[in-house]
Structure formats: C-alpha cells, structure tokens
Amino acid sequence: EIVMTQSPATLSVSPGERATLSCRASQSVSSNLAWYQQKPGQAPRLLIYGASTRATGIPARFSGSGSGTEFTLTISSLQSEDFAVYYCQQYNNWPPFFGQGTKLEIK
Amino acid sequence: QLQLQESGPGLVKPSETLSLTCTVSGGSISSSSYYWGWIRQPPGKGLEWIGSIYYSGSTYYNPSLKSRVTISVDTSKNQFSLKLSSVTAADTAVYYCARHEKWNGKRWFDPWGQGTLVTVSS
Numbered sequence: 001e002i003v004m005t006q007s008p009a010t011l012s013v014s015p016g017e018r019a020t021l022s023c024r025a026s027q028s029v030s031s032n033l034a035w036y037q038q039k040p041g042q043a044p045r046l047l048i049y050g051a052s053t054r055a056t057g058i059p060a061r062f063s064g065s066g067s068g069t070e071f072t073l074t075i076s077s078l079q080s081e082d083f084a085v086y087y088c089q090q091y092n093n094w095p096p097f098f099g100q101g102t103k104l105e106i107k
Numbered sequence: 108q109l110q111l112q113e114s115g116p117g118l119v120k121p122s123e124t125l126s127l128t129c130t131v132s133g134g135s136i137s138s139s140s141y142y143w144g145w146i147r148q149p150p151g152k153g154l155e156w157i158g159s160i161y162y163s164g165s166t167y168y169n170p171s172l173k174s175r176v177t178i179s180v181d182t183s184k185n186q187f188s189l190k191l192s193s194v195t196a197a198d199t200a201v202y203y204c205a206r207h208e209k210w211n212g213k214r215w216f217d218p219w220g221q222g223t224l225v226t227v228s229s
Binding site: 030032034036042043044045046049055087089091092094095096097098099100101 | 153154155156167169170203207212213214215216217218219220221222
C-alpha cells in the first residue's frame with residue numbers, strides 16, 4: 001500500500017499570489033500522479049495527470065512537477081475560483097490511493 | 108461529452124446492503140479502453156477508491172472493502188452498479204462513479220459523476 005501525504009493541510013494565500021502544494025508518496029510512483037480540485041458540494045475535477053500534464057480545459061496557471069516520491073502543484077496567480085481542496089492520487093500501483101487533501105483558503 | 112450519474116437510496120439501515128447505479132451517457136460503457144469505478148468520500152474527509160469494473164465484467168476491488176463489495180455491469184443499459192453489504196455508520200459517505208483508462212500508467216479518474224450521499228442510519 002502506497003501512502004500519499006499532502007502538506008500543508010491548510011494553506012492561506014492572498015488572491016493574485018502563488019500557491020505551492022506538496023504531495024509525498026511512501027514509495028516511488030514514477031510520474032503516475034494526478035491532482036484534483038474539489039469545491040464544496042462538487043465532485044473532484046481532474047487538473048493534472050502524469051505529474052505535469054494539464055487536463056483538457058485547465059488554465060495554464062496550474063502546473064505540476066515532480067517524480068518518484070515528491071510532487072508539487074503550483075498555482076501561479078490565485079483567482080477567486082481557485083480556493084478549494086486539492087487532492088493528489090497515485091496510480092502507479094493498484095489500488096490507487098489519494099492524499100488527505102490540502103485546503104487552499106483566502107488569506 | 109461523457110457524463111456519469113449516480114442513483115440509488117439515500118438512506119440505508121445498518122447491516123443492510125447499499126445499492127447504487129451509475130448511468131453513463133454520451134459514450135459507451137463497452138469501450139475497450141476504459142474501466143468504470145466507484146469512489147467514496149465520508150463527510151468532511153478524503154477520497155477512497157472502492158473498486159472498478161471493465162465492460163467484460165472483470166473487476167478490481169480495494170482489499171479493505173473486498174469482502175463486502177460487488178460491482179457489476181449491464182452493457183445493455185450502459186450502467187454499472189455497486190453493492191456494499193453489512194453497512195455501518197462508517198459507510199456513510201458521498202459515493203461517486205468515475206471512469207479511468209485500462210492501461211497501467213493512465214489510471215487517473217476522469218470524468219466523475221456528481222455524487223450521491225448515502226447515510227447509514229436506523
């Protein structure tokens with residue numbers, strides 16, 4: 001079982017600033033990592049797959065990086081609609097496991 | 108555009124079986140490229156994969172739930188279903204259905220259904 005650990009649990013950032021979210025895997029998952037955004041009352045939405053490839057329709061201010069066990073999601077200039085909970089998910093091994101989430105809140 | 112929609116009872120009694128159906132529209136569940144999965148999220152908590160099924164009926168289950176889970180597919184109705192037996196309050200969650208690719212290295216979930224809340228209570 002691969003444990004996914006996200007940090008911080010909560011991140012407070014002002015609109016227009018950069019946000020950096022981290023995800024660590026308990027063992028290497030290569031680049032088989034996805035990021036999701038979830039707003040209250042909504043289903044998660046795929047943002048990034050392959051650690052760094054944006055999904056269809058995702059704005060360029062979202063970027064992913066990393067490989068192996070350390071991954072980062074960066075939002076370059078926060079817009080009001082970006083304040084949400086973000087989850088990482090590894091799919092290198094089955095079963096797939098999600099991180100516990102990082103809540104991005106307005107500072 | 109592919110869409111998934113969950114349906115089923117919102118309230119289930121303890122020790123009974125939770126049953127949900129996911130209806131796929133805008134595409135065929137019989138595509139050779141995809142698996143169809145169930146994921147749940149307890150209130151205020153994170154996401155847990157339950158299991159996935161291929162149109163042929165081949166299944167993968169989360170080992171932590173395997174003894175209580177059955178996922179089936181009905182290609183004639185473009186639907187797949189979840190049954191979770193012997194439920195307790197710990198099974199109270201929003202249940203999502205979602206698609207993922209068949210191939211190793213491509214098993215991210217997209218798209219997702221809107222989710223349905225199932226409460227386990229007497």
